[in-house]
Amino acid sequence: MEDLKDFFSQISWSEEAKLIVWDVGHGNWNEVRVGNNRIFFDIGADKYYRLSDKQNLIEKIAIKEDDVIFIIISHWDVDHYQSLLFFQNETCQKIAGIIAPEFIPHTNTARMVVNYIEQHHIKFFRISGFHKSSKEVELNCIYDSQYLKLYRSRSKKISSRNLDSIVLFVKGNNVDILFTGDQQYHKLYQYILSTNVHDKENKKLILIVPHHGGNSGKLKPDDWEKFNYEKIILSYSDRNHYCHPKSAVMDNLKQIDKQNGENICETNGKNICENLKIF
Amino acid sequence: MLVYCESKNDNGLVIFDVYSLDDLREWWESRGFSVPWNEEDSRSLIELENVKWVKQKCPREGKWYELPEEFWGNFKYDLKKFNFHSKDRFLLFRISAKYISEQEVDFVQYRVYKEWKI
Numbered sequence: 446m447e448d449l450k451d452f453f454s455q456i457s458w459s460e461e462a463k464l465i466v467w468d469v470g471h472g473n474w475n476e477v478r479v480g481n482n483r484i485f486f487d488i489g490a491d492k493y494y495r496l497s498d499k500q501n502l503i504e505k506i507a508i509k510e511d512d513v514i515f516i517i518i519s520h521w522d523v524d525h526y527q528s529l530l531f532f533q534n535e536t537c538q539k540i541a542g543i544i545a546p547e548f549i550p551h552t553n554t555a556r557m558v559v560n561y562i563e564q565h566h567i568k569f570f571r572i573s574g575f576h577k578s579s580k581e582v583e584l585n586c587i588y589d590s591q592y593l594k595l596y597r598s599r600s601k602k603i604s605s606r607n608l609d610s611i612v613l614f615v616k617g618n619n620v621d622i623l624f625t626g627d628q629q630y631h632k633l634y635q636y637i638l639s640t641n642v643h644d645k646e647n648k649k650l651i652l653i654v655p656h657h658g659g660n661s662g663k664l665k666p667d668d669w670e671k672f673n674y675e676k677i678i679l680s681y682s683d684r685n686h687y688c689h690p691k692s693a694v695m696d697n698l699k700q701i702d703k704q705n706g707e708n709i710c711e712t713n714g715k716n717i718c719e720n721l722k723i724f
Numbered sequence: 725m726l727v728y729c730e731s732k733n734d735n736g737l738v739i740f741d742v743y744s745l746d747d748l749r750e751w752w753e754s755r756g757f758s759v760p761w762n763e764e765d766s767r768s769l770i771e772l773e774n775v776k777w778v779k780q781k782c783p784r785e786g787k788w789y790e791l792p793e794e795f796w797g798n799f800k801y802d803l804k805k806f807n808f809h810s811k812d813r814f815l816l817f818r819i820s821a822k823y824i825s826e827q828e829v830d831f832v833q834y835r836v837y838k839e840w841k842i
């Protein structure tokens with residue numbers, strides 16, 4: 446898509462990058478930072494966040510004067526988008542744009558977020574998930590560059606909110622990163638990892654685990670243990686009400702990690718920050 | 725009132741959002757709460773605890789429900805938990821309530837198949 450090409454062409458990729466998975470309670474906010482370019486994949490927080498949590502988070506995220514912010518919202522769950530409302534007016538001016546699935550449920554909370562985007566004249570790319578001939582939910586590549594690949598789930602009708610999503614694949618020199626939102630394991634494998642996009646012989650993989658380690662489609666260890674994981678990262682809070690991460694999922698994640706789970710790391714009260722030379 | 729299921733767990737916790745604040749205000753005022761509706765407060769999540777449902781007829785995340793007056797009559801409401809004037813208030817939640825009936829709810833009968841989108 447030409448618009449997305451223009452959008453991402455604003456990023457200068459010549460510097461080292463940093464991956465940060467912010468601790469936002471039981472929610473998701475991931476960042477790839479390249480110089481002053483800050484790519485946020487999801488911008489959510491725990492549904493049960495309070496004013497003090499918001500204040501602490503804003504201080505941690507520390508948006509600077511010359512930062513340029515690129516936001517991708519994987520799907521329209523409040524724990525993946527609500528923190529957009531935390532930004533002050535001066536921060537909004539640093540947002541180059543927001544990419545999100547087109548279909549937004551008309552809830553009061555989502556309406557507040559859309560009003561906020563419109564009031565601040567933020568460029569808003571709403572990507573359709575409609576595919577006239579596909580009954581199955583597919584993940585189609587909608588943007589491809591040297592460093593980024595963006596996928597959109599598409600079907601005649603997507604019945605699940607978690608499936609109606611955007612997935613980001615970041616390509617580094619020695620390591621790739623898969624940002625999943627709440628997308629299902631078997632879709633991620635079928636449409637992304639089983640293709641030749643990830644050079645599993647020569648590169649490591651960082652997996653941002655879908656759905657806070659909750660159930661998310663079929664995770665077949667035979668498929669996923671083919672990869673050499675640098676990190677397997679879960680973003681969750683142990684105070685959640687959903688028994689996340691599920692023990693069966695954790696067992697599978699330990700099985701697919703060649704280090705028997707030593708590469709698995711969790712937010713749960715701390716940020717995960719990797720100074721990676723991925724570019 | 726028309727509500728959207730944000731999430732639910734297996735222990736009877738259900739979180740709903742509403743279509744609009746106007747709907748929520750109308751509902752709030754019809755319930756005759758001792759706390760008056762606050763125009764300043766734009767929060768709209770509703771936390772329902774201990775809800776019992778008929779097997780296979782639970783609320784589904786991402787779906788809409790038109791919940792009638794008799795449904796809302798089966799709860800004990802806590803309007804202090806998410807008090808707007810609290811120094812460290814919750815950002816999204818406005819109402820908390822506990823289900824006090826023994827009757828299992830069939831949410832399928834309340835399901836609305838239209839998808840309201842922005």
